[in-house]
Amino acid sequence: MPDFDKQSYWHQRFESETAFEWLIPSTTFMPILDAFLEKLPESDANILHLGFGTSDLQTHLRTRGFDNITNVDYEPLAIERGRHLEKAAFGDVKMRYITADATHLDAVSDISFQKYHLVIDKSTADAISCAGDDAVLAMAQGIHRSLADGGVWISVSYSAFRYDIPQLPFDVEVISKIPTAKARATDPDIYHYCYLLRPKPKA
Ligand SMILES: C[S@@+](CC[C@H](N)C(=O)[O-])C[C@H]1O[C@@H](n2cnc3c(N)ncnc32)[C@H](O)[C@@H]1O
Structure with a gap:
């Protein structure tokens, strides 16, 4: 299995990859996110998108x-790709792009001084999980500290067990099971999971 938790893996991959969607396309994800987006004031909502890679999700959010x-x-190649994609889509760059480790969000002053209404990751926790549950827990703890009152984390994963981590500071709910494509009608049902993670009260 590739070293999905290693930056060197992604650096090599992004040298040639300019656009790729893990698990589900943004056109599938946006209708799920919409129930949460519609509660947020467009101008004020502070959104954190972790591990965006070469996805176009952020341009869908800006379009919305x-x-x-x-x-x-x-x-860093993802940052370059993201800025380029936004400029190509809108003619300017309004969103922020930060090179940072999602398992050490506290170390990033641009993030640790902010409070987010919505945190989104699509298969980033999956990649991080290759380093073990402690790495996912470190990501979760950083997100927990970064959320505004009433803020939530929405995460898409291939795993039905991604957040079965005893010390996780979130209440976890599967809000959508997205069926994967079958090569044959007789293939087993396989899903991707969209999780809603609500912070447990801070200790
Ligand atoms: C499986 S890809 C998902 C990319 C994108 N979200 C999508 O759905 O297509 C995982 C992404 O997370 C990034 N990543 C992995 N570990 C990370 C970490 N510790 N901190 C920040 N980004 C990380 C990788 O560089 C890659 O862009």
Whole structure:
């Protein structure tokens, strides 16, 4: 299995990859997110998008009216791709792009001084989980500290067990099970999971 938790893996991959969607396309994800986006004031909503890679999700969010978005990836080539994609789509760059490790969000002053109404990751926790549950827990703890009152984390994963971590500071709910494509009708049902993570009260 590739080293999905290693930056070197993503650096090598993004040298040639300019656009790729893990698990589900943004056109599938946006209708799920919409129930949460519609509760947020477009101008004020502070959104954190972790591990955006070469996805176009952030341009869908901006099209929907949100541009106070901080897109984070630890691979600088993703930052380059993201800025380029936004400029090509809108003619300017309004969103923020930060090179940072999602398992050490506290170390990033641009993030640790902010409070987010919505944190989104699509398969970033999956990549991080290759370093073990402690790495996912570190990501979760950083998100927990960064959330505004009433803020939530929405995460898409291939795993039905992604957040079965005893010390996780979130209440976890599956809000959508997205069926994967079958090569044959007789293939087993396989799903991707969209999680809603609500912070447990801070100790
Ligand atoms: C499986 S890809 C998902 C990319 C994108 N969200 C999508 O759905 O297509 C995982 C992404 O997370 C990034 N990543 C992995 N570990 C990270 C970490 N510790 N901190 C920040 N980004 C990380 C990788 O560089 C990659 O862009």
